[in-house]
Amino acid sequence: MGLQQTGLQQTGLQQTGLQQIGTQQACWQGEEVQQEGWQLDCWQYEAGQELLQAGWQQALDSQLTGAQRRVRRSRCRSHRTQADRPGCCSKVEAAVVVVEGLEEDLRPLDVLAEAVPPDGSAVGVRVMQVQGARGLQLSAAAPHALSFPASRIFFRCDLFPEEFSIVVTLKVPSLPPKKNEYLLAVVAEERDSLLLGLRYSPTQLHFLFLSEDGAGAWQTRVSFRSPALVDGQWHVLVLAVSEGSFSLTTDCGPAVDIMADMPFPATLSVRGARFFIGSRRRTKGRFTGLVRQLVLLPGSDATPRLCPCVNPELAVLSIPAILRGLTGKPEDNEVLKYPYETDMKVTLGPRPPCTKAEDAQFWFDASRKGLYLCVGSEWVSVLAAKERLDYVEEHQSLFTNSETLGIEVFVIPETGLFVATANRKTTSVIYKWTDGKFASYQDIPTHQAQSWRHFTIGKKVFLAVANFEPNEKGQEFSVIYKWSQRRLRFTPYQRVPTHSARDWEAFEVAGEHFLAVANHREGDNHNIDSVIYKWNPGTRLFEANQTIATSGAYDWEFFTVGPYAFLAVANAFNGTSTRLQSNLYVRLGGSFQLFQSFLTFGAADWEVFHIGERVFLAVANSHRYDVEMRLQNDSYVINSVIYELNVTAQTFVRFQEIRTCSALDWEFFSVGEDYFLVVANSFDGNTFSVNSIIYRWQGYEGFVAVHSLPTFGCRDWEAFRTAAGSYLVYSSAKEPLSRVLKLRTG
Numbered sequence: 001m002g003l004q005q006t007g008l009q010q011t012g013l014q015q016t017g018l019q020q021i022g023t024q025q026a027c028w029q030g031e032e033v034q035q036e037g038w039q040l041d042c043w044q045y046e047a048g049q050e051l052l053q054a055g056w057q058q059a060l061d062s063q064l065t066g067a068q069r070r071v072r073r074s075r076c077r078s079h080r081t082q083a084d085r086p087g088c089c090s091k092v093e094a095a096v097v098v099v100e101g102l103e104e105d106l107r108p109l110d111v112l113a114e115a116v117p118p119d120g121s122a123v124g125v126r127v128m129q130v131q132g133a134r135g136l137q138l139s140a141a142a143p144h145a146l147s148f149p150a151s152r153i154f155f156r157c158d159l160f161p162e163e164f165s166i167v168v169t170l171k172v173p174s175l176p177p178k179k180n181e182y183l184l185a186v187v188a189e190e191r192d193s194l195l196l197g198l199r200y201s202p203t204q205l206h207f208l209f210l211s212e213d214g215a216g217a218w219q220t221r222v223s224f225r226s227p228a229l230v231d232g233q234w235h236v237l238v239l240a241v242s243e244g245s246f247s248l249t250t251d252c253g254p255a256v257d258i259m260a261d262m263p264f265p266a267t268l269s270v271r272g273a274r275f276f277i278g279s280r281r282r283t284k285g286r287f288t289g290l291v292r293q294l295v296l297l298p299g300s301d302a303t304p305r306l307c308p309c310v311n312p313e314l315a316v317l318s319i320p321a322i323l324r325g326l327t328g329k330p331e332d333n334e335v336l337k338y339p340y341e342t343d344m345k346v347t348l349g350p351r352p353p354c355t356k357a358e359d360a361q362f363w364f365d366a367s368r369k370g371l372y373l374c375v376g377s378e379w380v381s382v383l384a385a386k387e388r389l390d391y392v393e394e395h396q397s398l399f400t401n402s403e404t405l406g407i408e409v410f411v412i413p414e415t416g417l418f419v420a421t422a423n424r425k426t427t428s429v430i431y432k433w434t435d436g437k438f439a440s441y442q443d444i445p446t447h448q449a450q451s452w453r454h455f456t457i458g459k460k461v462f463l464a465v466a467n468f469e470p471n472e473k474g475q476e477f478s479v480i481y482k483w484s485q486r487r488l489r490f491t492p493y494q495r496v497p498t499h500s501a502r503d504w505e506a507f508e509v510a511g512e513h514f515l516a517v518a519n520h521r522e523g524d525n526h527n528i529d530s531v532i533y534k535w536n537p538g539t540r541l542f543e544a545n546q547t548i549a550t551s552g553a554y555d556w557e558f559f560t561v562g563p564y565a566f567l568a569v570a571n572a573f574n575g576t577s578t579r580l581q582s583n584l585y586v587r588l589g590g591s592f593q594l595f596q597s598f599l600t601f602g603a604a605d606w607e608v609f610h611i612g613e614r615v616f617l618a619v620a621n622s623h624r625y626d627v628e629m630r631l632q633n634d635s636y637v638i639n640s641v642i643y644e645l646n647v648t649a650q651t652f653v654r655f656q657e658i659r660t661c662s663a664l665d666w667e668f669f670s671v672g673e674d675y676f677l678v679v680a681n682s683f684d685g686n687t688f689s690v691n692s693i694i695y696r697w698q699g700y701e702g703f704v705a706v707h708s709l710p711t712f713g714c715r716d717w718e719a720f721r722t723a724a725g726s727y728l729v730y731s732s733a734k735e736p737l738s739r740v741l742k743l744r745t746g
């Protein structure tokens, strides 16, 4: 992102409510001080005029008191000395300088603002917002980005004030021991000597200055122990210098005073010198934290101007316009702590538009504590959770012996992780996760297998396959296999007559075990019964328990909400149309009864998922088709729908529609604190080569596309985890190749 842009964004931000909140929350001290200062200046101006007539010291001492007198003395001394130097202004001229200079010299010189153009467009500088306050970060590549000639602020005389204070607001990450970083350096450019410097180490803050006299030049270092500085929090430091007295105040706390043998020079010339912020004109010692305020206040201790303050670690004397504004709310700070590296422009309040103009800008949704980045035209969640999906990488190409319609990943305790592939041709294969990859483990003869379902009853492990076609003898059945702990293989356990079975669903209600089969069609007839079987512990077999009329049933999905058990069926085709009601049943009085119907289009999959207390049900609509309607290519690119349970109304309501390309499966998964849905897009009317999409849950906006994966005839997705990480696996209904993807998290 260009820095020019940052500046413009900043300008825009200042008109938001955030700015107002920030101003109110910021120290009012600033305004009071300014008024005070204005009065002081006026009064001093008069004093200055008097001074012209009555002479230096006399007029001052009679009318100024305390610190003001000290200030004035310092000014006078500086100018008097300057006047005595060859090539400088005469004594009378010096007095005029004092008079003219009073108005501005006692005002804070915002050194940081001097270095940053009003729009913030300095090269090598980034504006960042952290813990609710903005600061500037220097790029390692451009360590002198923030510098300017001393003559820009010392335009009347080139002597550094003898008495002054420096106010710094900064935020410093932890530093390695012995490492030093410069906050400020005034360097005589020609001879490259440090005239004045402020630098810190993990344990100390050093103030350095050059003293010169006839005997030569030497550097003095005044060191303060600063244990609280390098802790990653914002801090305000005020260093007040007056002759040999050096006083450091941190966050408006008690001052630490050091009396040095060597006073700060009264005649430190800054002619030909340059101010460097965050460096000492070289890469070494570059400031790596954030600086928010850097002010030189000539002639006085700035502490009374800043303190006391409501928010002492962010007390403001003067900061560049680009850094103004605080979010103020402490709860915001907690969240904004994370994206330390983020660029600027965070908008609060209701969702702002995300267009080209807002590209790369942030929006903080305070109600959901979400930080969003405008990318393209979408707000993408960027709030760093503990673990975050970064991207996916190909982990394994799983070559299958034929096209694969369904995949089922499961764990057998003390044995391992497996995936069962439902292959179109005569053999399906079970793979075992071995050395981080799936390796072929067992072949099982199947008949156009559509899907596998793993389940357990007590310690018994089962695997049921949905066979779509009859066997060689014309017998049509699906098979339940049982894991043999002795043979370490699945062996046939029970045959169940089925009709072009598409799917098995296994579930348990009140300690009873059930299996439901989706019978797709019998011959040409799609309007047939699907069957729910119940485990009989006496016979140890599944027995038909309930039949439910279905139309080209494709999928069963079981879930519970509180004490209620639900079963949803995806009805795909009734013989003439894919535009059908797919039904949701609830178990009441020992059987499943119709609860709600949903209009679906070639429904191929139901996916239920929970996000917090919320319950969602997503349908994959694969095809809009009617015998009346001529075949249209666009009838595959249609919306799939996510419904959400409205508990009060006891009904699922439309939550979000997502454009899909002959969607055949939804898979819900989570990474860290983020939730995702991935869709199996299989066909767009022309090609099977279509992208499948990963959507990320973004609260307010529902699911937003975050990643596209090129797939070919994608049929089924499964998510799984191992100790090594999170994975996705998908199968293709059009080629004998499934792929395992590893989710990269960061």
Ligand SMILES: [Ca+2]
Binding pocket: 503, 504, 505, 555, 556, 557
């Ligand atoms: Ca299912």
Ligand SMILES: [Ca+2]
Binding pocket: 605, 606, 607, 665, 666, 667
């Ligand atoms: Ca699914």
Ligand SMILES: [Ca+2]
Binding pocket: 665, 666, 667, 716, 717, 718
């Ligand atoms: Ca799936």
